[in-house]
Amino acid sequence: MKKNSKPITLAYSVDSDDLFMFYALLEGKIDTKGLIFEHQRHDTMALNELAINNAVDITAVSIRAYADICDNYLLLPHGGSIGVNYGPLVLSRTPLTPAELTGKKISIPGFSTTACLVFKLICPDFTPQVIPISPFEKTFEALRQGEVDAAVVIHEGNLTYRERGFHKVLDLGEWWWQETGLPLPLGGNVIRKDLGAEKIKTVSALLRQSIAYALEHRDEVIDYLLAREIRKDPALNNRQLLDRYLNLYANQDTLEYPEAARTGIIELFNRGLKAGIIDKPVSVEFAP
Numbered sequence: 001m002k003k004n005s006k007p008i009t010l011a012y013s014v015d016s017d018d019l020f021m022f023y024a025l026l027e028g029k030i031d032t033k034g035l036i037f038e039h040q041r042h043d044t045m046a047l048n049e050l051a052i053n054n055a056v057d058i059t060a061v062s063i064r065a066y067a068d069i070c071d072n073y074l075l076l077p078h079g080g081s082i083g084v085n086y087g088p089l090v091l092s093r094t095p096l097t098p099a100e101l102t103g104k105k106i107s108i109p110g111f112s113t114t115a116c117l118v119f120k121l122i123c124p125d126f127t128p129q130v131i132p133i134s135p136f137e138k139t140f141e142a143l144r145q146g147e148v149d150a151a152v153v154i155h156e157g158n159l160t161y162r163e164r165g166f167h168k169v170l171d172l173g174e175w176w177w178q179e180t181g182l183p184l185p186l187g188g189n190v191i192r193k194d195l196g197a198e199k200i201k202t203v204s205a206l207l208r209q210s211i212a213y214a215l216e217h218r219d220e221v222i223d224y225l226l227a228r229e230i231r232k233d234p235a236l237n238n239r240q241l242l243d244r245y246l247n248l249y250a251n252q253d254t255l256e257y258p259e260a261a262r263t264g265i266i267e268l269f270n271r272g273l274k275a276g277i278i279d280k281p282v283s284v285e286f287a288p
Contacts, residue, residue, distance in 0.1 A: 076204055089152075094167065115186070121272075218246075
């Protein structure tokens with residue numbers, strides 16, 4: 001089949017679960033129906049900015065960021081990172097209670113991240129310091145040096161914080177579950193509306209196929225991640241830990257948003273609007 005001349009820009013995060021999802025596309029494991037994909041990888045804050053600037057065709061974003069881009073993008077019905085009674089952690093150098101976070105200097109991975117929104121719902125009064133998730137070690141170094149009192153952590157370091165000597169103050173996904181009884185929709189993939197209905201449908205099917213391939217060939221993809229990826233966190237040069245992380249954020253819920261997760265998105269925006277964190281009502285639209 002003749003390939004289209006203009007590549008489709010596809011951006012996703014430096015996290016292993018995103019590369020897991022797009023492995024089949026990146027490595028030519030599925031037929032792309034003549035479409036060419038240009039792959040980009042950025043940290044979460046940068047991805048959100050790309051979408052806000054309407055700069056890529058498809059990108060992974062924080063669900064929170066969708067509130068700012070919903071005029072130009074549709075949420076894809078797959079590719080979600082969903083925490084079911086688990087999620088980003090708030091970590092500290094010395095033991096703290098959640099109540100003691102008030103007024104403290106706390107690092108966040110970006111103002112447009114879901115983790116920041118949820119943390120603001122819990123703790124409206126704090127001094128934020130933005131530390132992007134890449135390199136991962138930067139957040140831990142800021143904690144270790146006392147540059148911040150606590151850190152909201154959204155990456156694989158959540159599995160290795162004990163070995164680093166840090167303390168868990170709060171699990172944002174647990175808090176959300178206790179508050180709402182819903183899973184916490186942390187991230188998702190979006191596609192530009194102006195690609196047109198036919199191309200959106202074709203691309204959506206290909207991306208779903210890529211996720212399905214990874215789930216069906218899990219060991220193959222984990223081998224790839226361990227061998228090819230330059231691991232951000234040396235402690236995750238460990239098959240068991242990597243598998244555990246993928247179990248959290250690259251699973252059957254990633255293949256298709258369950259209804260509870262879709263409800264969680266609406267609840268997240270409603271609470272953000274009520275708290276004044278989101279400035280206007282959000283209409284959530286899914287691609288086919």
